[in-house]
Amino acid sequence: MFLLYGAYGYTGELVAREANARGRDVVLAGRRADPLDDLAAELDCERRVFPVDAAADHLDGVDCVLNCAGPFAETADPMVDACLATGTDYLDVTGEMEVFEALAARDAAAEAAGVTLLPGVGFDVVPTDCLAAHLAERLPEATHLRLGFDALGSVSPGTAATAVDSLGEGGAVRRDGRIQRVPSAWKSRRIDFGDGERTAVTIPWGDVATAYYTTGIGNVEVYAGVPPGAVLALRASRPLEPLLSLPLVTDTLQSLVHRVAAGPGERKRERTTCRVWGEARVVGESGIERRAVSRLRTPNTYALTVDSALAAVERTLSGDAPAGFTTPGGAFGPEFVLGLDGVEGFDDAG
Ligand SMILES: NC(=O)c1ccc[n+]([C@@H]2O[C@H](COP(=O)([O-])OP(=O)(O)OC[C@H]3O[C@@H](n4cnc5c(N)ncnc54)[C@H](OP(=O)(O)O)[C@@H]3O)[C@@H](O)[C@H]2O)c1
The missing domain is CATH 3.40.50.720 (NAD(P)-binding Rossmann-like Domain)
Structure with a gap:
């Protein structure tokens, strides 16, 4: 039970x-x-x-x-x-x-x-974590892992509340086995999630922690697909990060979140899908880089x-x-x- x-x-x-x-x-x-x-x-x-x-x-x-x-x-x-x-x-x-x-x-x-x-x-972290494990099987010598997802769909109040709690903390990646704090949207790149390329930025997603335990790969970055203008907006908000972690600001945002966010309804959960992408890399002694890329398509995150x-x-x-x-x-x-x-x-x- x-x-x-x-x-x-x-x-x-x-x-x-x-x-x-x-x-x-x-x-x-x-x-x-x-x-x-x-x-x-x-x-x-x-x-x-x-x-x-x-x-x-x-x-x-x-x-x-x-x-x-x-x-x-x-x-x-x-x-x-x-x-x-x-x-x-x-x-x-x-x-x-x-x-x-x-x-x-x-x-x-x-x-x-x-x-x-x-x-x-x-959703965080089953598809990305399984993809990481799959990539580590395809390229066992990999030293670097990039994971990403493109999730179109609204969030529930609890997810928004959890996100508000972590506002002001910036981003994170894993470097040589250790989690390292970096600015929000620290890196951006174009990723083909399986539907043509789009812009994605680094986010402090759970896989920065878990992918290391699953694969042993010590360098991990996680990317989320974002609308084109979002990269500049995210970077412009960096000076405000210390303000966003003040209790007065998070309390106000928390009460707003719970008033306005209801979570995606059944129709939205049925209609929206998500794409997940991952890339394992290693540079051999000859200096030649080898890569393995794999993708997944999943239903709505909820x-x-x-x-x-x-x-x-x-x-x-x-x-x-x-x-x-x-x-x-x-x-x-x-x-x-x-x-x-x-x-x-x-x-x-x-
Ligand atoms: N991994 C994923 O992909 C994934 C997917 C969905 C959700 N989530 C996470 O799951 C969490 C819940 O999301 P949700 O949308 O279901 O939120 P929600 O609708 O706000 O529900 C949160 C639930 O947690 C309870 N709760 C909160 N703090 C508590 C505490 N200190 N002690 C006891 N109960 C407490 C709430 O009880 P009260 O109403 O009594 O406060 C409520 O039952 C969020 O952190 C979200 O990020 C993760």
């Missing part, structure tokens, strides 16, 4: 409904009774109400937790404490680099407890998140995930993404 924490949030509710439709044994959980009661009554599921720091008292009979309550910088650590104390596997849909790094640092403790720590089982999170829970419940910290591509291999609904690839080139 698995417990879904944050079950009445936008993403949590999508996962709850799909788990129910698939006949899965799920307990719905969250910190507020009212929205949880309504959802549990409608889906005829068990529900448990508790704040995240009391989780250890509420995991009786639970084999695996799927945490959909973000920002995960607030919820992952206390939920992992509870999972380690009770011998429960932990999965979440974070995309937050710092959260991946914090959970990676708990690898030894999780392994000793026989517990799987598998963050990032949503549709994929629901499917990939449930698939990862099922594989974990079946005992397929190792104990300790792991990543989607590391735990289940590159082909994991190809088993998800509507995913096409790998399209190999280079």
Whole structure:
């Protein structure tokens, strides 16, 4: 049986409904009774109400937790404490680099407890992480990895809130195995995501953390496709970054986000698709560069998140995930993404 924490949030509710439709044994959980009661009554599921720091008292009979309550910088650590104390596997849909790094640092403790720590089982990072694993298989000597995605579709309130929380932090890449802070939109390049070239800029996406653990490649940059004018606008906003992390500014933006963002509706989730691109590189002793490029096409980011999170829970419940910290591509291999609904690839080139 698995417990879904944050079950009445936008993403949590999508996962709850799909788990129910698939006949899965799920307990719905969250910190507020009212929205949880309504959802549990409608889906005829068990529900448990508790704040995240009391989780250890509420995991009786639970084999695996799927945490959909973000920002995960607030919820992952206390939920992992509870999972380690009770011998429960932990999965979440974070995309937050710092959260991946914090959970990676708990690898030894999780392994000793026989517990799987598998963050990032949503759109961030399943397709990009599986693509990274695929590229590392194609070019095992690779020293540099570039990953990118072109996602057309609106975001949910929680994703916007998580993004607001990280405003002001600038960008990040991995250099020689270490995460390095860089300015926003630090590099831009033209990328053919599979539909002709478009402009993309570096972003501090979860793979800056995870791709290293999945592939061992120490230099990682992640790019997002942006409209042509956006590069200049992003760079022009750099002097404002310190202002954007002031509590007054983030609090105001947070309340705005929750008032105006509703998350993509069903029609938008069905219509929009996403393209994912990756390139592994190595320069040989002769100075000649070798490259491998591969691409994927996926459904809408939220549709994929629901499917990939449930698939990862099922594989974990079946005992397929190792104990300790792991990543989607590391735990289940590159082909994991190809088993998800509507995913096409790998399209190999280079
Ligand atoms: N990896 C991916 O690709 C991916 C995909 C989708 C979403 N996400 C991430 O998932 C998170 C949720 O997104 P969403 O759109 O579902 O947001 P949402 O609609 O705002 O829902 C957030 C949920 O988390 C709960 N929550 C927040 N802080 C909490 C805390 N400190 N303790 C207990 N519960 C807490 C909320 O409960 P209350 O209402 O009681 O505050 C709510 O149930 C975001 O961080 C988003 O970035 C990632």
